Amino acid sequence: MLKRIVTISRQFGAGGHTLGKMIADQLGIPFYDSEIIEQAVADTGFSPEFVKEAGEYASTTHSFLFNLALSHSVSVGPGEMSNYDKIYIAQAKIIRELADKSSCVIVGRCADYILRERDDVFNLFVHANDAYRAERVLETYGEIPGKPIEERLEEKDKKRALYYRHYTDREWGDLENYDLTINTAKVPLEMACSWVVQVLKD
Template identity: 50%
Template sequence: MKNIITISREFGSGGRTIGKLVAQKLGYEFYDSEIVNQVAQRSGFSPEFIQENGEYATAKSSLLYALATANQYSLGGVSTLDKLYLEQTKIIKEIADRGKCVIVGRCADYVLRERTDCLHVYICADEKYRAERIVQVYGESDKKPEKRIHEKDQKRKVYYRNYTGQALGQPLNYALSLNSGILGEELCAELIVQAAK
């Protein structure tokens, strides 16, 4: 039995919803925005700052950009974004040490990659499905939800590469890669539960 499940996902694919379903079915704790709150309490960063920067990055948040514009660096030589990542990493490891949990996003698959009690899952879907879903679930009123999807995905990919040195969504990094647009959220959750057993 895998006591820890990490879920990485494309924006709008339903990874958070699937994670909640898995946690309910297994009786596990669920962590997503809860990590934001814990990081805010410990670090002094605002929840809004963490939400915006704790999983998303732009090219301007890369190490080369930070070196060229030393204003991101504190006196200790560590950028604010790096401090945020390090604090999130500590909290993810502490959560995992307690066991029986589902953790969504925040490079948790990478942070916990050496643990044998983890099941790492990637959730994806085609752009049409994701666009329709964010309009329905998030009330996306923009006439171009595809643009928001592209921006969010790109920022997640940059963030993931910055902190892991790997590309987000690479199949060999996950025990399961599931297409929620084809399988649906309920079946994805059930497949994850079965794989965890």
């Protein structure tokens, strides 16, 4: 296999994290999920709790300055960016370094967008209907008293969509951004894993 990067975006409960781990294990390549990336960002000097919170929070106040800074058309001093934006930039740097280093699987954190200029990236989006996701979430994380499961699914996906839109100016789940999107209620995870392994080895 040539060096290849797999990014996985996923609706909450659709199995994207599990699928990513399966693909990485089968190919014998590193697997980076949000927790690992958050840890790497924290290692650069941010408080781990704040990094975690920032991961699914999209600041809105500084987005104009932030996008100018990212496009390099003007120089924005660190004092003018929110801490959320600084964390996003640190995270993007880490994701680029991980992709440079070796083949790997990266889940979440706008990795598809951050690595969009590479030609060795395969972008995956994983989704499923509410009933399927509800069952998986309750099995994996259990109930939260007083919070209906539908609300948890919606809240989490809304945050992901907002975060993605804020930092990429793209729509989360717009199929043109993905090489493969899979409804895991119809395609078993093992089968989806074998497909991605096959396309990477091709």
